Amino acid sequence: MQVTKPGLGVLCKQFQSFVRPAGLVAALSRGAESAHSRAGYMPAIIGYPSIHHKVAALGSRAALPKANYQSRRTTAVAVANSSSSRNNHHHNSHNSSADTADSEGASGGVANPDGKRSSNVWPPPLEEWLRNHGGTVNSVELRSVLFPSGAVDRQLRATSDHPAGAILISVPRMLQIRYDNIEEAAAATAATSTDTAIPAVDAAKLVALYDMMPKGSDTGAAAWPFKQALTLLYHLSRGLASPLLPYIAHLPGIAPGVPTPRVAMLMHDDAVEELQYGNVIQDIRNQKYWLNHVTKEVFGRLSHGTEVPGASVSAAAAAAAAAAGRCGSASTPAALDPFGGLVVDAELFGWAVAVAMSRCFGLTRFRTHTCVPLVDMANHVAPYSASNCEIRTGPGGEVLMYAKRPIQADEELTLTYGTHDNHNLLLSYGFTLQPNPNDAFYFDIDLSTVESLVEGLMEDGSGRTGLASWQLQLLETHVGIGRADGGEYGKGSGSASGVSSGDNNSSSSNGAVRVYLSASLPSVDTAKESTCGDFTTPVEGDGTGADFGAEGVAEETTATTRASAAAVRSTVRQPVDPRLLAALRIATLQDETWYRILQPMSVDQIGGWANLLARQQEITVMRLLAALVTALYTTFPTTIQQDRQLLKAASVGGAATVAATSISPPLKPAHSSAVSFAVDNYSANTKAAVEGSVGCMGGEGGGGEWALRPFVERSMGGGGGAASNQPEAAIAAHIRDMAEAIRFRLGLKTTLERCLQALVARAKELDALQKIR
Numbered sequence: 001m002q003v004t005k006p007g008l009g010v011l012c013k014q015f016q017s018f019v020r021p022a023g024l025v026a027a028l029s030r031g032a033e034s035a036h037s038r039a040g041y042m043p044a045i046i047g048y049p050s051i052h053h054k055v056a057a058l059g060s061r062a063a064l065p066k067a068n069y070q071s072r073r074t075t076a077v078a079v080a081n082s083s084s085s086r087n088n089h090h091h092n093s094h095n096s097s098a099d100t101a102d103s104e105g106a107s108g109g110v111a112n113p114d115g116k117r118s119s120n121v122w123p124p125p126l127e128e129w130l131r132n133h134g135g136t137v138n139s140v141e142l143r144s145v146l147f148p149s150g151a152v153d154r155q156l157r158a159t160s161d162h163p164a165g166a167i168l169i170s171v172p173r174m175l176q177i178r179y180d181n182i183e184e185a186a187a188a189t190a191a192t193s194t195d196t197a198i199p200a201v202d203a204a205k206l207v208a209l210y211d212m213m214p215k216g217s218d219t220g221a222a223a224w225p226f227k228q229a230l231t232l233l234y235h236l237s238r239g240l241a242s243p244l245l246p247y248i249a250h251l252p253g254i255a256p257g258v259p260t261p262r263v264a265m266l267m268h269d270d271a272v273e274e275l276q277y278g279n280v281i282q283d284i285r286n287q288k289y290w291l292n293h294v295t296k297e298v299f300g301r302l303s304h305g306t307e308v309p310g311a312s313v314s315a316a317a318a319a320a321a322a323a324a325g326r327c328g329s330a331s332t333p334a335a336l337d338p339f340g341g342l343v344v345d346a347e348l349f350g351w352a353v354a355v356a357m358s359r360c361f362g363l364t365r366f367r368t369h370t371c372v373p374l375v376d377m378a379n380h381v382a383p384y385s386a387s388n389c390e391i392r393t394g395p396g397g398e399v400l401m402y403a404k405r406p407i408q409a410d411e412e413l414t415l416t417y418g419t420h421d422n423h424n425l426l427l428s429y430g431f432t433l434q435p436n437p438n439d440a441f442y443f444d445i446d447l448s449t450v451e452s453l454v455e456g457l458m459e460d461g462s463g464r465t466g467l468a469s470w471q472l473q474l475l476e477t478h479v480g481i482g483r484a485d486g487g488e489y490g491k492g493s494g495s496a497s498g499v500s501s502g503d504n505n506s507s508s509s510n511g512a513v514r515v516y517l518s519a520s521l522p523s524v525d526t527a528k529e530s531t532c533g534d535f536t537t538p539v540e541g542d543g544t545g546a547d548f549g550a551e552g553v554a555e556e557t558t559a560t561t562r563a564s565a566a567a568v569r570s571t572v573r574q575p576v577d578p579r580l581l582a583a584l585r586i587a588t589l590q591d592e593t594w595y596r597i598l599q600p601m602s603v604d605q606i607g608g609w610a611n612l613l614a615r616q617q618e619i620t621v622m623r624l625l626a627a628l629v630t631a632l633y634t635t636f637p638t639t640i641q642q643d644r645q646l647l648k649a650a651s652v653g654g655a656a657t658v659a660a661t662s663i664s665p666p667l668k669p670a671h672s673s674a675v676s677f678a679v680d681n682y683s684a685n686t687k688a689a690v691e692g693s694v695g696c697m698g699g700e701g702g703g704g705e706w707a708l709r710p711f712v713e714r715s716m717g718g719g720g721g722a723a724s725n726q727p728e729a730a731i732a733a734h735i736r737d738m739a740e741a742i743r744f745r746l747g748l749k750t751t752l753e754r755c756l757q758a759l760v761a762r763a764k765e766l767d768a769l770q771k772i773r
């Protein structure tokens with residue numbers, strides 16, 4: 001066997017006589033190739049919205065106070081340049097020789113937009129704003145973290161000790177951004193509604209727009225990230241009229257120095273290609289497609305005054321619009337536009353969807369998602385046992401964050417957003433964890449893959465040339481692997497013999513099943529497969545909440561969901577998917593008497609890591625799996641070592657670039673060489689793409705009414721304006737995309753390497769046992 005990747009070569013030497021890698025690699029890479037070669041998806045969206053320009057165009061509707069951000073307690077964190085993973089941030093921030101500086105906010109005597117005068121800055125600190133409006137904040141503060149790269153991030157910290165169970169933050173329903181508030185306001189008639197926070201006429205229009213959003217493939221319900229993005233844009237478009245503006249002013253992309261999360265669909269196309277993993281690439285292309293589709297077909301037509309195809313205005317919207325006397329006909333685009341003149345383009349919509357995806361909580365009880373001020377500042381750690389806080393909802397829709405164990409003063413307050421692998425983290429939150437205890441390598445396995453794997457074993461002198469019919473039958477009925485044409489044994493699992501396929505996406509009509517390989521046996525948390533890729537809407541699911549966290553920031557814990565969450569956490573994932581292990585165990589058996597033994601068993605029993613059937617056979621299976629893992633690894637165009645080097649170059653160049661865009665004093669020409677150095681380290685194509693995006697963004701002017709400035713402008717010390725600074729922001733974003741893509745694929749390769757180590761260790765253990773006896 002030809003082993004080309006260093007590291008794996010040593011481990012695999014002993015398996016060289018077992019497989020025919022060429023056929024196997026071809027069988028395995030079919031899926032990935034088709035994902036890579038599919039053309040025609042939409043171009044990337046730049047992740048830095050020039051929100052101030054767009055909102056300024058609104059005039060008086062969105063008249064905004066002059067921003068006078070109070071400098072927060074900022075911790076300069078000494079983080080090694082080689083990684084920007086928050087896991088490392090957490091680690092280093094505790095041990096850093098961080099200089100913390102409390103600086104008083106600049107005074108300006110600016111009144112709060114709501115009339116309260118407890119702070120002389122606008123926007124008011126979130127803690128103060130919440131306390132003034134019925135929320136609770138108990139010894140918690142929001143702190144800015146300044147990394148050596150120049151990037152700013154926020155985190156929550158305890159300012160005193162808290163016992164387990166202590167309520168740290170409580171946020172009333174009306175201070176949250178949530179689409180069920182809009183739906184309820186729309187249900188009230190314009191005449192009876194007394195809600196000034198969300199006028200019924202606007203709510204009805206928004207609900208009509210919700211109905212035009214893409215529908216989840218499994219539920220048929222409108223995609224929640226889009227609904228939530230519309231809700232956020234609505235509040236933004238209202239400016240001071242929205243009581244939620246002080247919260248919006250703290251969102252990333254608006255708050256100074258805090259960039260919009262680079263959720264996967266905002267990534268540059270060439271960075272997406274650098275992920276080197278067909279499954280995630282396809283999901284991202286789907287999301288990009290829908291983002292552009294909605295921008296063009298819905299917002300494009302709204303702003304140009306053309307009819308929106310398929311737009312049906314609900315009776316409520318029509319009635320509300322008529323009652324308000326704002327629109328002549330409820331079927332015209334103007335009647336559908338709740339944004340009062342705010343032009344929503346791809347950039348702005350992308351920002352809103354990214355914010356919605358990366359900071360929403362799913363509330364099972366209310367069948368909604370919500371962005372919760374301050375609580376949404378808590379960062380993610382995994383596994384579940386690593387976080388110190390959890391979320392709960394109260395009967396009135398208030399969201400509570402409480403300590404799930406005793407917390408000491410100055411500890412960072414963290415949540416576990418869900419049992420996300422890096423695929424989900426990248427799609428929904430724009431980052432990956434290294435290492436991620438929930439990470440896994442997913443791929444489709446069909447009959448030809450199984451046959452390629454066991455091909456070498458057939459030449460055992462027994463005259464067998466392929467799998468016996470009883471093996472084919474077990475593969476099909478128990479594992480779901482069959483002939484693409486439907487097979488001799490009928491389609492599908494769920495047979496009386498007790499196949500437990502476990503999830504909806506695992507078995508496809510072409511006789512393939514999606515299986516995973518993971519690093520090791522984690523002690524807590526199990527993999528929960530989710531389908532963020534097509535914007536499914538989990539609230540429409542089984543209602544238990546167990547699957548919910550996969551699509552929101554964190555699972556809420558309610559009386560009804562706690563039991564299922566605990567069940568999920570107690571499950572342990574084995575390094576090889578039970579279906580894959582079962583398939584290989586079945587395919588390597590030689591005696592038909594096994595049929596009667598295996599027939600009544602479930603796939604989880606046949607493929608249980610601990611349930612080996614026969615020792616010698618198990619050694620063979622471990623070797624085949626090791627060969628499979630090696631073959632999967634060879635489908636990646638770069639090695640772990642190469643990725644590490646690229647990442648090093650990216651962090652050096654990225655740091656320089658981010659510094660150039662976000663730290664005073666104003667940009668000096670010297671920075672540009674650091675930028676091109678970093679970009680050159682990727683490829684000429686990347687550079688061209690970066691320059692292309694620079695060109696796109698360069699035309700924006702500065703100024704305007706909107707005083708909540710994205711950080712790129714502020715970095716110019718007020719003198720430069722956006723036009724001259726945005727190219728560096730675009731380059732910084734591009735470099736971040738590239739680095740995250742490399743981290744992502746590095747994580748997958750590391751997972752494969754660790755899985756291989758587990759297989760080899762097991763084979764050796766069994767071998768040694770055999771020799772002793």
Ligand SMILES: C[S@@+](CC[C@H](N)C(=O)[O-])C[C@H]1O[C@@H](n2cnc3c(N)ncnc32)[C@H](O)[C@@H]1O
Nearest residue numbers: 086153154261358359376377378379380429431
């Ligand atoms: C719910 S917000 C958390 C607050 C966020 N840090 C802020 O300043 O607004 C989620 C976003 O925070 C960042 N984040 C959270 N946990 C992280 C981690 N462990 N590593 C890297 N980034 C993380 C990502 O940008 C993610 O999209």
